[in-house]
Amino acid sequence: MRAVVYTETGDSSVLEVVEREATEPGPGEVRVRIVRAGVNPTDWKFRAGGMGELAFPEVVPGQDGSGVVDAVGPDVDGLAVGDRVWTMLAQHRRPGGTAQELVVLPVGHLTTLPEGASYDVGASLGVPAITAHRALTTSEDGPDRLAPGALSGRTVLVAGGAGAVGNAAIQLARWAGATVIATVSSDDKARLATAAGAHHTVNYRGGDTADAVRALAPDGVDIVVEVAPAQNLKLDLRVIKPRGTIAIYANNGGDEVSISVRETFSTNARFQWVLLYTVGEAALRAAADDITAAVADGAYGAGEDHGLPLHHYPLEQTAEAHAAVEDGAVGKVLIDLSDA
CATH class of the missing domain: 3.90.180.10 (Medium-chain alcohol dehydrogenases, catalytic domain)
Known part of the structure; x- marks a missing residue:
C-alpha cells in the first residue's frame, strides 16, 4: 500500500x-x-x-x-x-x-x-468539529451535550468564523439553537461565515468590534469560541456575560496573554482551554456522537454551500x-x- x-x-x-x-x-x-x-x-x-x-x-x-x-x-x-x-x-x-x-x-x-x-x-470532521464541540459544551450553565434546542436562548461569538474550527462552531451552534455572531476580516469571509449559518458577522478591521457585538447582543454573549486570545482577550471581556465562557483553542496572533485581575473578576466568567489530546475518552465519544447526529440531520456539511x-x-x-x-x-x- x-x-x-x-x-x-x-x-x-x-x-x-x-x-x-x-x-x-x-x-x-x-x-x-x-x-x-x-x-x-x-x-x-x-x-x-x-x-x-x-x-x-x-x-x-x-x-x-x-x-x-x-x-x-x-x-x-x-x-x-x-x-x-x-x-x-x-x-x-x-x-x-x-x-x-x-x-x-x-x-x-x-x-x-x-x-x-x-x-x-x-x-x-475530526479535529475541527470535536474542538468546536468541546468549546460549546464546557460552560457553567451547560449544556454538556449538543442537540437541537440545547443552546436555545444562548448567544455564541465565534472568532475567525471562516476558519475550520470557526466553521464547525458556527454549524454546531446553529444546529443546537444558538444565535451566532462571527468575527471576520473581509467581505469574502463574511460570506463564508454566513453560509455556515452565522446570523451576524462583524468585520474586526472596521471600527470598534466590541461595540458592534454589543449592538447585536446588548446583554453580552454566553460563549466565545476564541482562536486568538493574545489579540482578542480584552474584546472578549467586554462582551462576555456574567458566568459566560471564553473557550480558547489556539494561539493565533501570539503566545502570551496578559489580563487585568480586577477587570476579569467583574465578569465571573471562566476561561476554558481546549486541547483534544487530553480531554478524555468520554468527551471525545460524546463529541463524535453529537457531531454525527448533526451530520445525519443535514445540519453539518462541507464545501462552499456550508462556508x-x-x-x-x-x-x-x-x-x-x-x-x-x-x-x-x-x-x-x-x-x-x-x-x-
Whole structure:
C-alpha cells in the first residue's frame, strides 16, 4: 500500500511517498481503507517539530480521515467490513495516521459516517468539529451535550468564523439553537461565515468590534469560541456575560496573554482551554456522537454551500497540501487516496 511518511522533523520536503505492507487489526481494532484524509494545522506543526521530538522512528501524518472498514479484529462490536466511517485522533500516540491507503485504529477512534454524507464531509470532521464541540459544551450553565434546542436562548461569538474550527462552531451552534455572531476580516469571509449559518458577522478591521457585538447582543454573549486570545482577550471581556465562557483553542496572533485581575473578576466568567489530546475518552465519544447526529440531520456539511471551501490534493502531493495549510488556506485541505 502507499503511505506518506517522515523520519525527521522539518519543512514539507521531509514528506515522502513509500510502499509499506498493510498490517492486520488486533483485538479491539479495525482496518480502514482511507478514501479522504484531512490536513490540519497540527499535522504540519508536528511535522515541523513544534510539538517536540518524533515519538516514533517513522511517522505517517494525519489525524482525520474517512473511508470504509476493510478488516475487523477480535472483540470488535458495532463495526463490520464495509461500514463507512470517519476517524478522530488517528495519529495520537500512534505512528500511523490517515495519509495512507490502509490504517489500523482502535474502534474507539472511529465513528459511523451517516448515509448520504460524503467522504469529503467525513474527512472534514475530526479535529475541527470535536474542538468546536468541546468549546460549546464546557460552560457553567451547560449544556454538556449538543442537540437541537440545547443552546436555545444562548448567544455564541465565534472568532475567525471562516476558519475550520470557526466553521464547525458556527454549524454546531446553529444546529443546537444558538444565535451566532462571527468575527471576520473581509467581505469574502463574511460570506463564508454566513453560509455556515452565522446570523451576524462583524468585520474586526472596521471600527470598534466590541461595540458592534454589543449592538447585536446588548446583554453580552454566553460563549466565545476564541482562536486568538493574545489579540482578542480584552474584546472578549467586554462582551462576555456574567458566568459566560471564553473557550480558547489556539494561539493565533501570539503566545502570551496578559489580563487585568480586577477587570476579569467583574465578569465571573471562566476561561476554558481546549486541547483534544487530553480531554478524555468520554468527551471525545460524546463529541463524535453529537457531531454525527448533526451530520445525519443535514445540519453539518462541507464545501462552499456550508462556508468551507474544499481543496483536493492527490496523495503524491501531500507536501503541497501541508504547505497550503501552513500558508493559511481558507477552507479544508483534503488528500484523495481512493475512489469511494
